[in-house]
Amino acid sequence: MAHGGTARVGMIGGGQLARMTFQAAIPLDLSLQILAARPDDSAARVAATVSVGAPDSLEDLRAFAKGCDVVTFDHELVEPAHLEALVADGHCLRPAPASMRFAQDKHYQRACFEALGLPVPASRVVSAADDLLKFGEEHGWPVVAKVVRGGYDGRGVWILEAPEEAAELVGAATKMELLAEQWVRIRRELAILVARRPGGEAVVYPVVETVQRDGICHEIVAPAPVEDATAAAAAGLARRIADTVEACGILAVEFFLDEDGRLLVNELATRPHNSGHYSIEGCLTSQFQNHLRAVVDWPLGDPALVAAAAATANVLATTAGDPAMRMREALGVPGVHVHLYGKEARPGRKLGHVTALGDEPDDALERAKRAAAILAG
Amino acid sequence: MAHGGTARVGMIGGGQLARMTFQAAIPLDLSLQILAARPDDSAARVAATVSVGAPDSLEDLRAFAKGCDVVTFDHELVEPAHLEALVADGHCLRPAPASMRFAQDKHYQRACFEALGLPVPASRVVSAADDLLKFGEEHGWPVVAKVVRGGYDGRGVWILEAPEEAAELVGAATKMELLAEQWVRIRRELAILVARRPGGEAVVYPVVETVQRDGICHEIVAPAPVEDATAAAAAGLARRIADTVEACGILAVEFFLDEDGRLLVNELATRPHNSGHYSIEGCLTSQFQNHLRAVVDWPLGDPALVAAAAATANVLATTAGDPAMRMREALGVPGVHVHLYGKEARPGRKLGHVTALGDEPDDALERAKRAAAILAG
Numbered sequence: 215m216a217h218g219g220t221a222r223v224g225m226i227g228g229g230q231l232a233r234m235t236f237q238a239a240i241p242l243d244l245s246l247q248i249l250a251a252r253p254d255d256s257a258a259r260v261a262a263t264v265s266v267g268a269p270d271s272l273e274d275l276r277a278f279a280k281g282c283d284v285v286t287f288d289h290e291l292v293e294p295a296h297l298e299a300l301v302a303d304g305h306c307l308r309p310a311p312a313s314m315r316f317a318q319d320k321h322y323q324r325a326c327f328e329a330l331g332l333p334v335p336a337s338r339v340v341s342a343a344d345d346l347l348k349f350g351e352e353h354g355w356p357v358v359a360k361v362v363r364g365g366y367d368g369r370g371v372w373i374l375e376a377p378e379e380a381a382e383l384v385g386a387a388t389k390m391e392l393l394a395e396q397w398v399r400i401r402r403e404l405a406i407l408v409a410r411r412p413g414g415e416a417v418v419y420p421v422v423e424t425v426q427r428d429g430i431c432h433e434i435v436a437p438a439p440v441e442d443a444t445a446a447a448a449a450g451l452a453r454r455i456a457d458t459v460e461a462c463g464i465l466a467v468e469f470f471l472d473e474d475g476r477l478l479v480n481e482l483a484t485r486p487h488n489s490g491h492y493s494i495e496g497c498l499t500s501q502f503q504n505h506l507r508a509v510v511d512w513p514l515g516d517p518a519l520v521a522a523a524a525a526t527a528n529v530l531a532t533t534a535g536d537p538a539m540r541m542r543e544a545l546g547v548p549g550v551h552v553h554l555y556g557k558e559a560r561p562g563r564k565l566g567h568v569t570a571l572g573d574e575p576d577d578a579l580e581r582a583k584r585a586a587a588i589l590a591g
Numbered sequence: 592m593a594h595g596g597t598a599r600v601g602m603i604g605g606g607q608l609a610r611m612t613f614q615a616a617i618p619l620d621l622s623l624q625i626l627a628a629r630p631d632d633s634a635a636r637v638a639a640t641v642s643v644g645a646p647d648s649l650e651d652l653r654a655f656a657k658g659c660d661v662v663t664f665d666h667e668l669v670e671p672a673h674l675e676a677l678v679a680d681g682h683c684l685r686p687a688p689a690s691m692r693f694a695q696d697k698h699y700q701r702a703c704f705e706a707l708g709l710p711v712p713a714s715r716v717v718s719a720a721d722d723l724l725k726f727g728e729e730h731g732w733p734v735v736a737k738v739v740r741g742g743y744d745g746r747g748v749w750i751l752e753a754p755e756e757a758a759e760l761v762g763a764a765t766k767m768e769l770l771a772e773q774w775v776r777i778r779r780e781l782a783i784l785v786a787r788r789p790g791g792e793a794v795v796y797p798v799v800e801t802v803q804r805d806g807i808c809h810e811i812v813a814p815a816p817v818e819d820a821t822a823a824a825a826a827g828l829a830r831r832i833a834d835t836v837e838a839c840g841i842l843a844v845e846f847f848l849d850e851d852g853r854l855l856v857n858e859l860a861t862r863p864h865n866s867g868h869y870s871i872e873g874c875l876t877s878q879f880q881n882h883l884r885a886v887v888d889w890p891l892g893d894p895a896l897v898a899a900a901a902a903t904a905n906v907l908a909t910t911a912g913d914p915a916m917r918m919r920e921a922l923g924v925p926g927v928h929v930h931l932y933g934k935e936a937r938p939g940r941k942l943g944h945v946t947a948l949g950d951e952p953d954d955a956l957e958r959a960k961r962a963a964a965i966l967a968g
Contacts, residue, residue, distance in 0.1 A: 220915045220933070233617065240614050240637050243915050243931035243943075260617050260639050495875075498926060498948070513922045520897050520948070538597045538620050545890045549875060554620035556597070566620075571875070571897070 220245050221510050224278055226269055227288025228255030230555035230564075231486045231502075234494070235288070236261045238502035244510065249278045256555045257288070272296045279305040286463055286509045287485050290317045291364065308412070308462040308509040309484045316459040317482045320393050321362045327479060330458060332451065334479045335470070336396040343384040347377050349394040359383055362391040371429055373397065399473040403480070404438050405489035406448050408456040408465045409504035409514050416461075417504065418453055419497065419517040421445045424468065424489050430564075433583065434526040435575045436492050436519060440471065448477055459484070464505040466490060488528070491567050493517070495551045496524030521571035525579035529566040531559045533591035537566060540589050544568070547585040554589070565589070597622050598887050601655055603646055604665025605632030607932035607941075608863045608879075611871070612665070613638045615879035621887065626655040633932045634665070649673045656682040663840055663886045664862050667694045668741065685789070685839040685886040686861045693836040694859045697770050698739045704856060707835060709828065711856045712847070713773040720761040724754050726771040735772040736760055748806055750774065775855055781815050781846040782866035783825050785833040786881035786891050793838075794881065795830055796874065796894040798822045801845065801866050807941075810960065811903040812952045813869050813896060817848065825854055836861070841882040843867060865905070868944050870894070872928045873901030898948035902956035906943040908936045910968035914943060917966050921945070924962040931966070942966070 220243050225232045228250025236257055239246035249265050250258035258264045265281075267274030269292050276299075279285050284306045297311035316323045324337045336353055339362065340346045350357045357380065361370035370390075374380045384392070403426055407419040423438035424431050438445065452467040459465065459482070466487030468480040490501035499507075499515025507514050529537060537544075537554055544552055554566040568585040572578035597620050602609045605627025613634055616623035626642050627635035635641045642658075644651030646669050653676075656662050661683045674688035693700045701714045713730055716739065717723045727734045734757065738747035751757045761769070780803055784796040800815035801808050815822065829844040836842065836859070843864030845857040867878035876884075876892025884891055906914060913936055914921075921929055931943040945962040949955035 220913075237614050237617050240610065241928070241930040242918065243933050262637050262639055262641075264639075498872075507922065512919045515922070516926050536597075541619065542889045545884065545892070549893050551618070553618040556620050 221283045222247055222281060223506060223509060224249065224282030224285040225257075225288050226275070226278070226285065226292060228252070228257040228264070229288050230256045230557070230566075232257035232288040233260060233555060234491070234553070235486060235502045235505060238500060238506055242503065242506060244506055246506075247278070247282055249274070254558075256557055259556045270296075272299055275300060276303065279303070284308055284509050286505070287314070290314055290484060294318060310460065310462065313459045313461055314484050317484045318363055320360055321391070323482060324393070324395075326458070327455075332455065332458070332479060333477055335398050338394050340384070340392050340394045343381045346374070346380040346384055346392075346394050350374070350377060350380060353396045356397045358395040358397050360393045360395060362393050369429070398470045398478055400470050401473050401475070402438065402440065402471045404440065404448055404469040404471055404477070405434075405487070406452040406467050406469070407487065407490045407493070407501050407517070408452050408461060408467070409463065409501070409508050409517070410456045410461040410465060411508050411514060412462055412511050414457065415514060416453060416456055417514045417517045418449045419490065419493060419501070420519055421448045422489055422492065430528075430530065431488050432528055432530070433579060434489050434492050435579055436496055436524045437575075439575065444471065444475070444477065451477060451479070455479070455482070463508045464490065464501050491553070492524040492526040492569050494553070495569050496520060496571060521578075522573045523575040523578050524569060524571050525575055525582045526567050526569045527579070527582040527586035528564055529554070529568065529586045529589045531561055531563045531565050531590055533561060534559050535591045537589040537591065540591065544585040544588040547581050547588070550581055550585040552585060552589065559591070599624055599658060599660045600883060600886060601626065601659030601662040602634075602665050603652070603655070603662065603669060605629070605634040605641065606665050607633045607934070607943075609634035609665040610637060610932060611868070611877075611930070612863060612879045612882060615877060615883055619880065619883060621883055623883075624655070624659055626651070631935075633934055636933045647673075649676055652677060653680065656680070661685055661886050663882070664691070667691055667861060671695060686842075687837065687839065690836045690838055691861050694861045695740055697737055698768070700859060701770070701772075703835070704832075709832065709835070709856060710854055712775050715771050717761070717769050717771045720758045723751070723757040723761055723769075723771050727751070727754060727757060730773045733774040735774050737770045737772060739768040739770050746806070775847045776850040777847050778850050778852070779815065779817065779848045780857070781817065781825055781848055781854070782811075782864070783829040783844050783846070784864065784867045784870070784878050784894070785829050785838060785842045785844070786840065786878070786885050786894070787833045787838040787842060788885050788891060789839055789888050791834065792891060793830060793833055794876075794891045794894045795826045796867065796870060796878070797896055798825045799866055799869065807905075807907065808865050809905055809907070810956060811866050811869050812956055813873055813901045814952075816952065821848065821852070821854065828854060828856070832856070832859070840885045841867065841878050865944075868930070869901040869903040869946050871930070872946050873897060873948060898955075899950045900952040900955050901946060901948050902952055902959045903944050903946045904956070904959040904963035905941055906931070906945065906963045906966045908938055908940045908942050908967055910938060911936050912968045914966040914968070917968070921962040921965040924958050924965070927958055927962040929962060929966065936968070
């Protein structure tokens with residue numbers, strides 16, 4: 215329950231990002247209200263103030279926003295028209311719909327960034343197999359095809375090795391708008407968080423390496439094992455992108471570092487991000503706390519690392535067994551910080567993450583992976 | 592809501608210790624149920640599962656304990672007979688009533704510790720002014736008089752400068768059982784936390800200095816500015832006391848360091864403690880997380896400091912204004928971690944605390960105090 219000067223921050227979406235944001239809201243005495251799709255959503259299991267409603271129902275969004283001083287997001291899967299309607303109603307949305315569009319619409323993002331000279335892979339919207347084949351002829355195979363809207367965690371992304379696969383995909387996916395994108399020879403994948411206030415004040419987190427398998431982020435290592443110049447370039451690009459999209463709250467920028475050492479923007483998220491969970495224990499101020507501080511326009515906290523290295527391993531269920539049953543064993547691994555999301559286990563589902571700090575990234579990562587493997591079943 | 596393997600941990604009391612324990616319970620996926628005296632208690636404002644009931648009502652305690660796998664405590668102000676009744680009902684209480692007695696009954700604690708040769712100030716139960724006067728003649732004035740049960744934060748403690756004050760107090764306090772205690776010439780006050788599992792596994796936190804004014808802890812500095820031998824002696828005593836009282840969860844031991852460099856046990860708490868709030872950001876594992884890990888019998892986390900120094904300043908309201916209104920200003924102080932407890936402001940009331948980390952204790956303390964002073968009004 216809110217009182218006195220306590221701001222009511224609404225978060226649309228009740229997943230683990232909302233759950234961890236809720237934790238961060240408690241010491242700040244911000245009243246975080248959750249709009250969860252289901253009463254057993256990750257954040258809904260723990261938060262005091264939960265509304266159950268559909269993020270694609272304007273009626274539910276309107277009812278929810280009425281009780282909030284500012285509205286923010288656990289995910290970007292809200293209709294842009296609904297966001298605009300909330301703004302027209304007079305609600306304060308942070309980030310604003312115009313910022314979120316950069317994360318929601320990959321074609322729009324690529325087109326804007328190209329126009330501004332920001333480094334992005336070559337891309338084009340395709341609507342027929344011929345377009346895809348032509349793109350492949352120009353840029354070479356493989357070609358990456360992505361849904362323009364709504365993909366995540368490897369869903370809605372296809373790597374087409376040869377022309378015949380292109381024809382197959384376009385045949386199967388006629389109803390989706392697709393973006394064809396140049397396949398990048400990746401040396402590493404990097405990510406960086408920026409927290410930005412409405413007036414433009416921003417802090418930039420350390421650049422991290424993300425280790426993806428099948429499009430799903432499995433591991434994060436901070437700082438990324440890259441040259442200082444690369445880290446500085448990534449930080450500079452992320453800062454510039456934050457201003458370009460007029461981010462408010464956390465902006466996550468994912469980069470490819472290609473085999474020639476060039477940075478290319480891969481994905482954006484205008485909210486706390488899986489690549490930043492290491493910041494809970496690894497940084498002076500977590501991404502969740504800085505997201506909240508930014509959306510209520512408070513001074514931002516220092517994002518510096520508190521240890522030489524921090525590593526996070528995601529807990530991706532391998533069985534349907536409850537990871538809570540394996541906590542005693544997992545916590546036997548020295549110096550691990552376990553975060554379970556309170557989600558029912560299903561093979562492949564992300565149920566939590568483990569962070570470890572250390573003097574050496576390899577040692578921290580080894581411990582985090584060991585505990586995560588125990589929890590995964 | 593609990594699910595699958597999630598343990599239901601009940602906490603009796605809904606104050607700020609329960610609020611911070613609740614935060615720590617979320618990543619561990621422990622379902623922390625709060626028995627709050629009032630629906631607007633600090634922890635009740637944020638926790639998903641709150642029962643409202645009186646901690647001195649056996650009926651309320653029984654109804655609450657039924658829904659818990661293990662019961663623990665935000666305070667020790669529960670009737671020992673009620674605790675025994677819950678154990679007789681088959682409930683698992685951690686710490687056990689026998690451990691809590693050391694914190695609840697100062698006479699019992701002093702008598703046991705004296706018998707074991709643990710260093711405590713000389714003391715005696717007094718029931719008449721003559722007894723107090725006699726104690727003063729033997730040990731010199733001033734004499735400290737304490738209620739045997741129920742005192743906290745300077746309440747229930749009197750420093751009697753001379754015989755006439757003793758007569759006055761005993762006249763006014765005839766219904767209370769009093770403990771007369773030798774007044775110690777204090778160089779510093781120190782505190783140390785031990786987290787201990789049911790089987791005896793324990794970890795010892797760094798020794799800290801607590802700065803008290805009018806019996807209320809205002810500041811904490813970790814590590815305490817004492818010689819290594821003193822710190823080691825305090826750690827050894829705390830570890831021995833944890834075994835003596837068969838602590839389960841956090842045990843806080845407060846020491847006097849007297850002008851001759853001797854350590855004397857002052858107070859005990861068998862729960863998370865105000866002197867340990869620095870551990871949330873200052874240690875690899877916070878006192879709240881280790882309390883929970885101990886009471887569900889999971890391996891304990893490393894209590895080592897993550898920085899050279901950590902300091903905490905309590906926010907003691909000087910006005911009735913809501914500190915949430917002053918967050919923007921307070922967070923302008925660099926590198927401060929603010930924790931507000933969501934309590935209505937009243938002059939003198941403890942509304943929160945601020946922790947800062949640093950290379951130098953003085954610098955960390957200065958920043959923590961600056962932000963706390965802003966929040967205090």
